[in-house]
Amino acid sequence: MGERGTGGCCPPMDLMRSEPMQLVQLILPVESAHLAVSYLGDLGLIQFKDLNAEKSPFQRTYAIQIKRCGEMARKLRFFRDQMSKAGLAPTARSLPQAVLNLDDLEVKLGDLDAELIEINANGEKLQRSYTELMEYKLVLQKAGEFFNSALSSAEAQREYASHQSGEESLETPLLSELETANDSSKHVKLGFITGLVTREKSMAFERILFRATRGNVFLKQAVVDEPVIDPVSGEKVEKNVFVVFFSGERAKNKILKICEAFGANRYSFSEDVSKKTQMITEMVAKLEDVLLSLLPSSYPRKPVARQWMIDHFNREKGESHLPHSEYAQHRCNEEKCLVAEGWSPVFATKRIQEALQRATHDSKSQVDAIFQVLYTREMPPTFFRTNKFNSAFQEIVDAYGVAKYQEANPGVFTIVTFPFLFAVMFGDWGHGICLLLATLYFITREKKLSSQKLGDIMEMTFGGRYVIMLMAIFSIYTGFIYNEFFSVPFELFAPSAYACRDPSCRDSTTVGLIKVRDTYPFGVDPAWHGTRSELPFLNSLKMKMSILLGVAQMNLGIVMSFFNALFFKNSINVWFQFIPQIIFLNSLFGYLSVLIIIKWCTGSQADLYHVMIYMFLSPTDELGENQLFPGQKTAQLVLLLLALVSVPWMLLPKPFLLKLQHSRQQGDSYAPLPDAEESLRSEANHDSHSHEEFEFSEVFVHQLIHTIEFVLGAVSNTASYLRLWALSLAHSELSVVFYEKVLLLAWGYNNVVILIVGIIVFICATVGVLLVMETLSAFLHALRLHWVEFQNKFYEGDGYKFYPFSLALLDHEED
Numbered sequence: 001m002g003e004r005g006t007g008g009c010c011p012p013m014d015l016m017r018s019e020p021m022q023l024v025q026l027i028l029p030v031e032s033a034h035l036a037v038s039y040l041g042d043l044g045l046i047q048f049k050d051l052n053a054e055k056s057p058f059q060r061t062y063a064i065q066i067k068r069c070g071e072m073a074r075k076l077r078f079f080r081d082q083m084s085k086a087g088l089a090p091t092a093r094s095l096p097q098a099v100l101n102l103d104d105l106e107v108k109l110g111d112l113d114a115e116l117i118e119i120n121a122n123g124e125k126l127q128r129s130y131t132e133l134m135e136y137k138l139v140l141q142k143a144g145e146f147f148n149s150a151l152s153s154a155e156a157q158r159e160y161a162s163h164q165s166g167e168e169s170l171e172t173p174l175l176s177e178l179e180t181a182n183d184s185s186k187h188v189k190l191g192f193i194t195g196l197v198t199r200e201k202s203m204a205f206e207r208i209l210f211r212a213t214r215g216n217v218f219l220k221q222a223v224v225d226e227p228v229i230d231p232v233s234g235e236k237v238e239k240n241v242f243v244v245f246f247s248g249e250r251a252k253n254k255i256l257k258i259c260e261a262f263g264a265n266r267y268s269f270s271e272d273v274s275k276k277t278q279m280i281t282e283m284v285a286k287l288e289d290v291l292l293s294l295l296p297s298s299y300p301r302k303p304v305a306r307q308w309m310i311d312h313f314n315r316e317k318g319e320s321h322l323p324h325s326e327y328a329q330h331r332c333n334e335e336k337c338l339v340a341e342g343w344s345p346v347f348a349t350k351r352i353q354e355a356l357q358r359a360t361h362d363s364k365s366q367v368d369a370i371f372q373v374l375y376t377r378e379m380p381p382t383f384f385r386t387n388k389f390n391s392a393f394q395e396i397v398d399a400y401g402v403a404k405y406q407e408a409n410p411g412v413f414t415i416v417t418f419p420f421l422f423a424v425m426f427g428d429w430g431h432g433i434c435l436l437l438a439t440l441y442f443i444t445r446e447k448k449l450s451s452q453k454l455g456d457i458m459e460m461t462f463g464g465r466y467v468i469m470l471m472a473i474f475s476i477y478t479g480f481i482y483n484e485f486f487s488v489p490f491e492l493f494a495p496s497a498y499a500c501r502d503p504s505c506r507d508s509t510t511v512g513l514i515k516v517r518d519t520y521p522f523g524v525d526p527a528w529h530g531t532r533s534e535l536p537f538l539n540s541l542k543m544k545m546s547i548l549l550g551v552a553q554m555n556l557g558i559v560m561s562f563f564n565a566l567f568f569k570n571s572i573n574v575w576f577q578f579i580p581q582i583i584f585l586n587s588l589f590g591y592l593s594v595l596i597i598i599k600w601c602t603g604s605q606a607d608l609y610h611v612m613i614y615m616f617l618s619p620t621d622e623l624g625e626n627q628l629f630p631g632q633k634t635a636q637l638v639l640l641l642l643a644l645v646s647v648p649w650m651l652l653p654k655p656f657l658l659k660l661q662h663s664r665q666q667g668d669s670y671a672p673l674p675d676a677e678e679s680l681r682s683e684a685n686h687d688s689h690s691h692e693e694f695e696f697s698e699v700f701v702h703q704l705i706h707t708i709e710f711v712l713g714a715v716s717n718t719a720s721y722l723r724l725w726a727l728s729l730a731h732s733e734l735s736v737v738f739y740e741k742v743l744l745l746a747w748g749y750n751n752v753v754i755l756i757v758g759i760i761v762f763i764c765a766t767v768g769v770l771l772v773m774e775t776l777s778a779f780l781h782a783l784r785l786h787w788v789e790f791q792n793k794f795y796e797g798d799g800y801k802f803y804p805f806s807l808a809l810l811d812h813e814e815d
Contacts, residue, residue, distance in 0.1 A: 017406050017567075020346040021380035021802070026356070027370035028338045036359035036369055043355055044806030047381055048342035065102070072106060075113045082116060131231040132265070135196050135239075137281070139267045142222040142241035143194045147269075192245045193255055195266035196228065199238040205262050209244065212254045218245040231265065243269075337367075341374065343381050343802065349373075380405045383802035388446075390415060392464045400787045401797020406567065408560045410791050417553060417790070418782055419470035424549065425727035425778040426471070428735060429479025430486040434771055435472035439465050471779075481523040482538075482728075486766070487735035489526035496520065496527040538732070542725040544596045550721025550789065551585070551593045554714075557793025558582050564794055572661070576654040580646035581710060581793075587643040589718050591636075598628045615640060651707040655700040662694040717789040723781050731774050738765045 024046070028036050040046055052060055060066075197205050206219055220243045227236035242264070244255055259266055344352060349371075356369040382403050386394050394411045396418065403409055426432070442449065442465040449462055461468070483489045497520050498513040513527060520526075524541075528534050558581050565573035595608055606626040614621060615636050623633060742765065746758020791797070 016409055016412055018403060018409065018799075019383045019385060019802075021343050021383065021405065022346050022349070023374045023376050023378065023380070024342060024344050024349075024352070025370075025372050025374050026340045026342075028340070028356075029360075029365050029367040029369065030336060030338065031365040031367070032356075032359045032363040032369060033338045035363050036356055038807070039355040039359050040352065041805055041807035043348070043351060044804045044808060045348040045352065046342045046344045047802055047804050048340055051339075051341060068102070068106060072109050075109045078113065079116070082120070127234070128231045131229045131234075135228060135231065135265055136267045138224055138228065139194050139196065139241055139269065142224070143243050143269050146220055146222065146243055190245050190247055191252060192243055192269070193252070193259070193266060194241070194243050194269045195259060195264050196224070196239040196241055197259075197262055197264040199223070199240050201262050202240045202242075205242070205258070205264065208258055208262075209255065212258060213246065213251050216247065216251060217255070219243070220245075232263070342805075344804075345383055379799070381802035382407075382799040384409060384411070389466050392467045393418065395463075396467075396783065396786070397791075398801070400791060401795070402799045402801045404796050404799040407796060407799065408564050408567070408794060410560075410786070410795055413556065414786060415470070418786055419467065419474045421549070421724065421785055422471045422778050422782040423474030423478040424546070424724045425781060426475045426731060426774065427478035427482040427728055428484045428486065428731065428770075429476040430484070430488075431735075431766075431770055432472045432475030432477075432479050434767075435468060435475060435775070439469040439472055443469065471775075482732070483524045483526055483529070484732060484735065487732065487739045489524075489529040491526050493522045494518075494520060496525055498525065498527040539725070539729065542728050543722060544600075546721045546724040547589070547718065548593050548596060549724065550718050550785075551589045553721075553785075553790050554585060554717060554793060555582070555590070557790045557795075558585065561794035572654055572657050576650065576657070580649040583642050584646040584650075584711065585714050587639040587646070589714065591639050595628055602628065604628055647707065647711060650710065651703060655696060655703050658699055659694060659696050713792075720789055721785065723785070727774075727778055727781060731770065731778075734770060734774070738762055738770070 026036075057063060057066075202221060206221070209217055209219055222241045224239050224241060228239045229235070230237045230239075246252055246255055256266075353371050356371055359365075360368050382405055384394055384403075390411065393414045394409075397403070397409070397411045397414055423432070442462050446462075446465070454462060479485065480492070483492070495517060497515055497517045499516045501514055513531075524538070528537055558578060561581075562574060562578040565571070565578060592608065592612060595606075595611065598604070599606060599608065606628050611623065611626050611628075619637055619640055620633075627633075739762075742758055743762045746755050746761075749755070
């Protein structure tokens with residue numbers, strides 16, 4: 001949800017906790033109810049409750065009005081579509097007060113709808129007649145040319161035959177014309193059919209005609225130079241004019257069926273072509289005038305401001321039926337007022353009261369609207385004020401589950417941790433720059449793109465443009481750490497600290513290198529790249545770094561559960577959930593993280609696998625060469641003991657304390673009435689079954705499952721963070737393969753064509769695999785780490801979102 005109400009009357013945005021909410025009741029006089037609902041819809045800060053939930057939609061007071069509004073909405077959408085087809089924009093103009101009611105609006109819309117439907121029907125008929133006449137004109141022209149050429153050819157042959165009548169030749173007919181004329185049995189009556197067929201079907205049309213009549217037809221086709229508008233589909237199609245000569249009714253019936261099957265339009269041919277063509281030309285000119293003057297002239301003549309109609313309709317609809325049955329109302333005594341209840345942020349109280357006062361003043365009502373806060377133990381909706389930058393991060397969290405009211409919001413940490421974990425898997429500052437450039441294109445053109453209709457994938461990418469921007473920036477940062485630019489290392493910050501002993505050590509291990517300068521100041525020394533020990537070194541580095549990041553983020557999640565327990569004043573969770581969980585996690589994996597840091601700092605050759613395994617199998621054995629600091633054996637025994645004690649600490653005390661707490665609540669007959677905020681927090685903290693009978697066995701089993709899940713999850717979640725190492729390695733190795741096996745291989749042929757092909761293949765592979773598929777893969781893995789490994793430590797996500805009544809949102813949905 002976009003940021004709302006950040007003016008001077010609003011407190012600063014608090015992303016850690018949702019906005020404090022209150023349940024309000026509005027009693028609106030009938031005279032000012034319309035304007036009050038309109039102003040509240042413009043404000044967009046109240047989510048109305050359904051007070052008539054027990055009634056079906058057909059039993060509600062305003063069911064008839066809702067149907068009327070829905071029908072009028074359909075007509076308005078129909079008008080808008082027709083105006084966009086005609087290339088007309090709606091113009092708003094003031095209307096007299098006499099037509100500012102729903103009944104007049106309904107009558108006006110009904111008249112316009114009926115008239116426009118009639119106009120469209122007449123327009124379609126005229127348009128079809130127009131296209132048919134245009135096709136008929138083409139048939140007359142093309143077929144006339146054929147008949148004229150045939151006639152002139154026949155006359156030329158007759159003249160030639162008269163000159164050669166005395167001579168016998170191969171071209172002299174066996175039967176003279178005189179004999180044929182005297183014998184009526186030898187007369188052949190030919191018929192013909194003319195029309196148009198689509199050009200792509202013309203060959204099949206000719207083939208089917210030949211086969212159906214066994215070759216007893218003569219077909220002549222002429223190509224139409226420009227596409228023709230088809231009378232049936234209304235689309236421009238390339239067509240051919242055809243003339244089919246046949247003999248007999250049987251052949252004619254077959255040809256007619258074939259024409260119908262191929263969608264060929266048939267037209268009769270007239271011998272007086274010039275006269276017929278002139279008549280058709282005059283008819284076409286008249287139809288063009290009618291079609292040009294039909295739709296455009298009808299709209300400006302309507303004395304209706306369509307933009308005002310849409311706005312007025314939405315306000316009328318909001319009064320009788322706020323969007324999607326979320327408005328609840330019932331009549332007071334003698335239908336003098338309307339009553340509504342809804343949730344609103346506490347900071348919006350003054351603005352809502354001002355809107356109600358303005359509605360009373362503008363409607364000249366003698367009775368003021370009543371605004372009062374109701375005290376309830378019902379769970380309020382969750383409302384975070386966001387902006388275009390952090391809204392995408394909040395959507396990532398909400399996709400897992402909407403935060404419970406006043407629960408700690410992971411979205412604050414997601415702004416940093418999500419793109420950073422992505423960058424750990426996508427570390428290459430060349431690829432990061434490509435992502436950043438693509439994102440900057442969306443950001444610089446966001447005003448233009450936000451008003452356009454994009455595809456599903458582009459819409460999703462545009463909505464997360466700021467997420468991708470941070471992902472790209474962090475990828476550039478981790479790329480500097482890994483020292484990779486499309487898998488190529490650079491000496492960016494200083495020369496390499498190592499040099500070869502002699503020229504033959506270039507491809508040897510690091511034993512052949514000696515340190516000649518100070519340590520490389522930032523990131524991986526470029527001398528490691530291309531050596532035999534590069535992969536073991538980077539594997540060790542990235543694997544240990546993944547464990548450190550995972551343990552740190554899991555500790556952050558447990559600490560957030562501590563702050564949740566403090567905020568909701570749940571001391572049981574503080575002492576018997578947070579403390580044993582933090583002890584268990586850090587006794588094992590926190591200790592492992594400390595050993596990793598000590599090994600990096602001291603350069604020790606200790607085997608951490610051996611240390612952690614034998615910490616459980618043989619905790620009393622001497623460490624020997626695997627000892628990293630004095631007193632390590634004693635420290636391990638203490639940490640192992642704490643880890644073992646923390647498991648029953650999580651499991652046993654909490655069910656008994658909950659039973660004791662429930663018994664005390666049942667024994668207290670009276671208790672002081674808490675204020676509204678404490679009441680809401682208490683309701684948000686307690687289970688929904690707190691008023692039911694306490695089942696100790698169910699609570700104990702639930703706690704047992706929770707304990708086992710945390711103990712096993714601590715191991716599996718830590719191992720799950722190793723995906724950071726795996727995907728980073730995969731990304732790096734794919735970059736090396738594309739660079740060495742495509743680009744360098746093409747460069748080695750010393751051929752321009754091969755080099756160009758190699759560059760094209762390298763670019764396509766980099767974009768398709770590394771910048772698209774790898775980006776999506778790293779995104780999904782970072783999403784899983786946040787949802788499963790981080791948020792399940794403290795985030796319940798069983799709330800529901802705040803959806804206020806807003807005319808702006810209603811207009812957007814209808815668009």
